[in-house]
Amino acid sequence: MYEGGDRGASRSGAGNRAGSGTGNSARSGTGSGPADGAPRPHLSHRVPDLGALELLLAVARHGSLGAAAREAGITQPAASSRIRSMERQLGVALVDRSPRGSRLTDAGALVTDWARRIVEAAEAFDAGAQALRGRRDSRLRVAASMTIAEYLLPGWLIALRAERPDTAVSLQAGNSAAVAERLFAGDADVGFVEGLAVPDGLDGVVVAHDRLAIVAAPSHPWARRRAPLDPAELAATPLVLRERGSGTRQVLDAALAAHGGLARPLLELASTTAVKAAAVSGAGPAVLSELAITEELASRRLVAVPVEGVVLRRDLRAVWPTGHRPTGPARDLLSLTRDRPRER
Template structure:
C-alpha cells in the first residue's frame, strides 16, 4: 500500500522547538516513530519520514510517495491507545474494545516496542499518557477518524453495488433457466433490483466487456475471449419437426451428412446453438443455406411448430412441445449435439455481491 506521506530528506535545520511540525535537528528519511520522538524532545538524531521536508524548517506535510513503515501500528492498537487516553484506565479501555486487561497491556507494550517510545505511565491510580504518548494519540485520532471515513465510504460503495444487478444471457438460458434462479435470488436479496438483457452469446460477451452487465451466461462451445467462466448446467440440442413432416414418421436416425444438406430453421450466427451445430457438422460439408434464420429460440420454435421445416433447438426449450406432440424429436446419429452452459465475467473480475450470490444459486439449483 502506498500513499502520499509526510516526509523529508536531507538534514533538518530546525531549532528543535516544533512538536507538531517535526523541526528536529536530525536527518530525514526514517520512520514516523523516530520523528515523533525527535519532535517531542526538540533535539536529537531521530529520523523523520513522517515529519519535516528535508533542509530548513521542516513543514509538516511534504508529499513524498512511500510505503507505510513497518513501525506504523495497526488500527486496533491505535483505537486502544485512544481509549486509554479518554478513560484514563487500561482496564476500562480493555473493556471498551472487548479484550482482557492483560491483552490490552500486552498490546500497549508491543506498540511501545514497535514505535521505540514509551506511551503510557502505569500506576495504581490509573494510566497516564507520556508526552510522546500524547503526541502519538493526537496522530492516532486523525488516523482512526480517516479510517472510519474510509470504511463509511466503502460501505456506501457496497450498498450502491448491492442495490442492483445487471445480467445478460443468451436466449435459452434467459428464457428457461434464469427465471428460476432470479426468483431464488429475490428471496435472498429482496432489495436488489435485477435487470435481465437477452441476446446471443456474442452479444453477452460484448456487453460484459463494455461494462454494461455484472454477470453473463452463454451457451457456446467455449468461454469467449476476454472472459472467465464456469459451467453451471448442461444441455443437448435436438432436431425437431412438426408431426406433418416426413421425418416425423421415419424410423432410421438422421445422419450428419443428411442433416447438413437439409435447409433448416436456424438461429443467427453468434448464437450458442448455431456455434454447436456448425462445429458438429463441419466435417460433413457444413450447413446448407438456412431455410429461415431467426434471432430467438421462441421464433425458431414457432416456425417449426407451424411446419416451416426442421429446426435444431435446446431440449430445455422444447419439453412442453414434445409432451403435447406439437413437435417430434428426430434422432441423429454420429453428431455431437451436447453443450455446456456457462456463467461468464470479465477476466480477473470475479463476481461479487449479488452477482456472486446468483452464481452460487446456479450451482445450488442445477439444471440440464
C-alpha cells in the same frame, strides 16, 4: 473496533537519515522524500495499526489500561503488550502506569491527538466503503443468451428475489457473442452463455447442461421416418436456425463441420421463440434446445427426429471478465445456479 496484530519495533532510525556531505541527490525536488527512483518506506512499518491506536484512545478516555482492555475485548496483559509494542515502534513512551491508573505522557497525549484523526478518517473510509457496497448490492445486471434467459434464469431470479428482495434486477437477452460484448463494456455484472467454450477474455463455470434436438412439425416427412438421420443428410438439408454468434449455431456448426458443413439456412432467426414458432408452423425442420421444446413435444406440435453419429450436447456457463469474479448479488445468483443439479 478495528483489531490488528502488533507490528513490532520499527527499524532503528528509519526515515530520519539524510545524506551527510554526500551530495544533493537526496534533496532534489521538495526535499521531503527520497531521491527520484528510490523506494519509499511503507507506512505500515512506521505507523501503528488501527487496533493499537483505538486502544490508546480508550486509555485516554478511561485513564485505565484495564478498562481500555475490556472495551477492546482483550485481556489486560494483551493490552499492555500492545501499548509497549507501539512505544517501541514509535521510540517514545506513551503511557505512565501506576497503581492509581494509567496516564498519558506528553508524547502520548500528542500521539493520541494524531490517532484520533486517523481513526476518524478510517471510520469515514469504512462508511464510504459500506455505501459503495450498498449501491452495488441494490442492483444486478444480467446478460444471458436466449435459451438460458427464457428457460432457466426466471427460476434462478425468483430464488434470488427470496434472498435479496431489495435488489433490482435487469436482464438483457441476446446471443452468446452479445453477452460477451456487454461484459467487456461493463454493462453487465454477470453473463450466461451457451457456446462450446468460454469466450476469450472471460472466465466462467459450468452451471447446467443441455442437448440440441432436431424437430419438425408432424406434417413434415422427417416426423414419420423410422431410421435416424445421418450427419451428412442433416448437414445437407436447409434448416430453420438461430443466427451466427448464437450458442446453438456454434454447437451445430462444430458438430457438422466434418460432414460438409451446414447447408444455407432455410430461415435464420434471432430468437429461440421465433425458431420454434417457424417449426411449429411447418416452415421446415429446426434445431432447438431440449429446454425450449418440452411442451411442444408433449402436445405433439413438434416431433423429435433422431440423429446418429453426431454429438449435440453443450455446457451452459456463467461468465465474467477475467480476474473479476462476481461479488454481491451476482455472486449469490451464481451460487443459486450451482445449488440446483442440471445433469440431464
